[in-house]
Amino acid sequence: MERTAPEALEREKHRKTEGLGELPGDTSSIVLRFAPNPNGPMTLGHSRGLSINSEYATIYQGKVVLRFDDTDPKVKPPILDAYDWIEEEYEWLTGKTPDVVIRASDNMNLYLKRAEEMISDGFGYVCRCSVEDFRRMREEKNDCPCRNRPVSDSLSDWEAMNSGIIAEGDAVVRVKTSMALPNPALRDWPALRILDAPHPSVQGDQYRVWPLLDFQSAIDDHGQGVTHIIRGKDLMDSTRKQTLLYDHFGWTYPQTMYWGRIKIHEFGKISKSEIKAAIEEGEFEDWDDIRLPTLSALRRRGFRGDVVRDYWIDLGITQKDISTSMQTIEAFHAKRIDPLTERRSFVRDPVTLTLEGSGGPGPELSIPKHPEGTVRGCRDWTVGDTVAVQSADVTTTRIRLKEYADIVVSGESALVESWRRTDGRPVVQWLPSGMGREAVLHRPDGRLISSEIGLLEDFELEVGEIYQLERVGFAILEELPDRGPAKLIWLHR
RNA sequence: GCUCGUGUGGUGUAGUUCGGUCCAUCAUGCCGCCCUUUCGAGGCGGCGACCCGGGUUCAAAUCCCGGCACGAGCACCA
Numbered sequence: 001m002e003r004t005a006p007e008a009l010e011r012e013k014h015r016k017t018e019g020l021g022e023l024p025g026d027t028s029s030i031v032l033r034f035a036p037n038p039n040g041p042m043t044l045g046h047s048r049g050l051s052i053n054s055e056y057a058t059i060y061q062g063k064v065v066l067r068f069d070d071t072d073p074k075v076k077p078p079i080l081d082a083y084d085w086i087e088e089e090y091e092w093l094t095g096k097t098p099d100v101v102i103r104a105s106d107n108m109n110l111y112l113k114r115a116e117e118m119i120s121d122g123f124g125y126v127c128r129c130s131v132e133d134f135r136r137m138r139e140e141k142n143d144c145p146c147r148n149r150p151v152s153d154s155l156s157d158w159e160a161m162n163s164g165i166i167a168e169g170d171a172v173v174r175v176k177t178s179m180a181l182p183n184p185a186l187r188d189w190p191a192l193r194i195l196d197a198p199h200p201s202v203q204g205d206q207y208r209v210w211p212l213l214d215f216q217s218a219i220d221d222h223g224q225g226v227t228h229i230i231r232g233k234d235l236m237d238s239t240r241k242q243t244l245l246y247d248h249f250g251w252t253y254p255q256t257m258y259w260g261r262i263k264i265h266e267f268g269k270i271s272k273s274e275i276k277a278a279i280e281e282g283e284f285e286d287w288d289d290i291r292l293p294t295l296s297a298l299r300r301r302g303f304r305g306d307v308v309r310d311y312w313i314d315l316g317i318t319q320k321d322i323s324t325s326m327q328t329i330e331a332f333h334a335k336r337i338d339p340l341t342e343r344r345s346f347v348r349d350p351v352t353l354t355l356e357g358s359g360g361p362g363p364e365l366s367i368p369k370h371p372e373g374t375v376r377g378c379r380d381w382t383v384g385d386t387v388a389v390q391s392a393d394v395t396t397t398r399i400r401l402k403e404y405a406d407i408v409v410s411g412e413s414a415l416v417e418s419w420r421r422t423d424g425r426p427v428v429q430w431l432p433s434g435m436g437r438e439a440v441l442h443r444p445d446g447r448l449i450s451s452e453i454g455l456l457e458d459f460e461l462e463v464g465e466i467y468q469l470e471r472v473g474f475a476i477l478e479e480l481p482d483r484g485p486a487k488l489i490w491l492h493r
Numbered sequence: 494g495c496u497c498g499u500g501u502g503g504u505g506u507a508g509u510u511c512g513g514u515c516c517a518u519c520a521u522g523c524c525g526c527c528c529u530u531u532c533g534a535g536g537c538g539g540c541g542a543c544c545c546g547g548g549u550u551c552a553a554a555u556c557c558c559g560g561c562a563c564g565a566g567c568a569c570c571a
Contacts, residue, residue, distance in 0.1 A: 037571050075570050131569070138567075139495085172569050183496040185567040193569035213571050236497060237566045260499070261564060314520085316506065320499055321564050328504070328521070338533070345531090371530060403530050421530085429531060470531040493532070 020313060023056060023228055025255040030062030030227045034090075034098075035069045035217060038082035040272035041287050042089045042295045048262060051312040053230055054094040065224050066090055066098035069217060070105045071210045073199040076273070078105075080200045085287075089295045092305040102224065104216055105202050111211040112162070114219050114249075115173055115192050119154050123248045124191060126157035127174045128166075138187050141179050147188065161194055161209050168194045168208075175215070177244050185237040186244065191215035218242040226254050233258035233319050259317040265325040267293040283447075290489055291444040302466045302476035302491040307336045330492035334474060337466065339374035343367075344461075345402075345429045346441065346469035346488070348454035350388035352433060353409060357416025365432075367403050379459045386433040387414075388455055393428040400427045402470065429470040431455055441475060443490035456486055466491060 023030065032053045036046055057064045066087065070078040083103070091097055118124035127134065127146040137144050146154075158173070160166045173192040181187050195210045211219070217238075221229065229239075239256050246253045264270075270293050278284050288296035298308065311332045315324065365381040383404070393399060397409045398417075406422055407414040436455030443450045456469075466476045469488075479487035 035571085039571085069571060072570060075568095135567090169569065181496090183567075184494095185496065187567085189567090190569060195569080210569095212569075217571090232565090233498060234565050235571095240497085240566095258498085265504095314505085318499085318506080320505095322505065324505070331521075334533075343531080368530080372534080400530095427529095427531060468532075473532070 020052065020055060020059070020316060023060065023255065024257070025228070027060050027062075027228075030057070030060045031065065031225050032057050032062060032228055032230065033065040033067055033221065033224065033226050035067040035220075036086055037072075037076055037272075038068045038070050038078045038086060039076040040079060040082055040276055040294075041085040043270045043272065043275075044264060044267070044293045044295070044298070045262060045270050047093055047295055047308055048259070048312045048315075049231065050090065050093055051309040052259070052317055054096065055309070055313050056228070056230065057099075062227075063099035065100040065102060065226065067101075067217075067220060067224070068103045068105070069213060070103060070199075070201070071108075071111075071213075071216050072195070073202075073210070074195045074197040077197070078200055083201070085296065089299075089305075092299060093295065093309050095306055100224065102220070103201060104211075104220060105199055107216075107220060107223070108202065108207050108210075110223065111192070111216055111219055112207075112209065115209075115211070115215070116155075116158060118175065118191075118245075118248070119158055119173065120151060121248070122151050123176050124173055125149065125151075125154045125176055126161065126171050127188075127190075128157070128171045138179065138184055141187070143179050144188070147174075147176065147179075164208060166194065168196045170194070173209075175241070175245055175248075177241075183237070183240065186240055189214060189241050191245075214238050214241045215245070218245050221254055222246070222249070222251050228255045228257070230257045230259070230317070233260055257317065258319050260319050261321040263321070263323040264293060265323060265327075267326075290442065291447070291449065300476075300478075301489050302474065303333060304337065307333050310336070326492075334492055337474070338468070339370070339372070341466055341468045341474065342369040342375050343371070343470055344379075344459065344467040345431050345436075345457040346439065346454050346472050346475075347388050347390050347429065347431050347436060348441075348452050348472075349391045350431075350436070350455050351391045351394060351412075352386050352388055353394075353407075353412060353414040354386050355405075355407070355414055355416055357405075365404065379457065381432055381435055381459075383432040384434065387430050388433060388436060389428055389430045390454075393426070396426065398423075398425045400425050401430045402427045404430070429472075431457055435459070438485040439488055440485045441469075441472075441488040441490060453485070456488065461486070 034050050034053050036042060053064055068083060125146055127144055129144045129146060134144055157171060161171050171194065172190045174188045175191050177186055177188055179187050190212055192209050192211045192215060194208050196208065236258060243253045275292060279286060284292060287294050288300045290297055290301055311329055363383050365383055366378040369375045369377045369379060394409050400406050400421060405416045406418040406425060407416055435458060437458040439454060439456035441452045461477060461480055463477055463480050466474055468474050473493035474491040475488040476491055477486060478489050
């Protein structure tokens, strides 16, 4: 048995379920959706939702609808460029293009039509109560006066809403559930409201009445044939509200799964509108400022989309509220890119030493691009009489120039004691004079960006490439100008 | 306040459906040692958890009851 079926001896209970769990319901032809608001580019938080939806689509060979939920031109005005940003970031993260791309704002006619149907059927009504009044009635489980008016009254108000006779804020369309429901969130919930605000992707002012999320996404999920919704558990009541609406229309609600709240230690709550305001105040350069938890910032720093995606899949989905840290993501990322990343020497705050000693390995030195050889090839150095080392490294006198020589430093000169490693003295990275070019390493440092000036090994450098700076960490080469220092952006250690 | 959800080591998870094989899985983290051409990685060893209280039972992380904690919804935001 051991030989034929060793796995049968394993305890069934302890076998870890690999990757994501199974999806409920009929999975023969699944349609998932990812529905961001294009009021900014995606953040780290979005990437979790997208990663998981996209991965499920891959597992079950289903489809993903990328739907821009952009029906609030007032409180969350869409940024026209963000539609493209998000599509690009979608590809960067998932390695695929969405199967369908839809803008909710293109479906306005459909929402209005469904709303009118709902009112005609007596399952919705136009409510002209003030927010405060309705809040009180909801708390006290009392029907509002608009609720039991004849359908024809609601319909004429509906027309008045659309034509501009009723002012913004003076009427709302509600779904007629019940005011006696134990869960107050479900009591006659609002479905559409009036908004006098221009929409950047809708021509002119042809619409005044806009759907709220719960109504809009319910109509869309049905229209787009969504079979499974995987979303944050803060939307659990949305499921319940929408199920009531589906029941009315005679539709079957999709299967739903939830994930808990996620918090990243370093960033806390991520708010696109707060980031936007901070950018406008000049606190950050732009959306891809390296201090920001946006996908564009991570991408700029050299993170790989597929690795970020795999990280989220690795975490899995549970309804627990979880917190993780950039450290953990970075450790995961470092492990993945390490075998692919060439080494380079970066000597910060360099001091020049004159070597004394003879009979060395000669003026040519060949150092592997990767110590394990996972990247083939070597970096060829020409070594003269002088070398550069970090000032911080010469606080001790006995050091080893990595891959080269054991030395004793004394002032501005250094005596070569041995070419081979003979003891446990600290190994430091260094550069032959002439092999380095000026570079500045920019590093996010809380609310600031620190920059470190140094010499970067000038060997087969390519813009956009990630290097592991020996003894420093991973960084991406962002600029390599003909004149002036090269620009390195910190990735992680 | 009402409603919903979640509680397993520092972090993330497995196990909870159908109680035993769980003095609890795996990963990461942390500590020590080894190796080493940086940092890592790798090898070896170690640390560390079932929210609390009752109950049922020969037996509870798992079932029941009662607490507690945390989070979310109750927006003319998504």
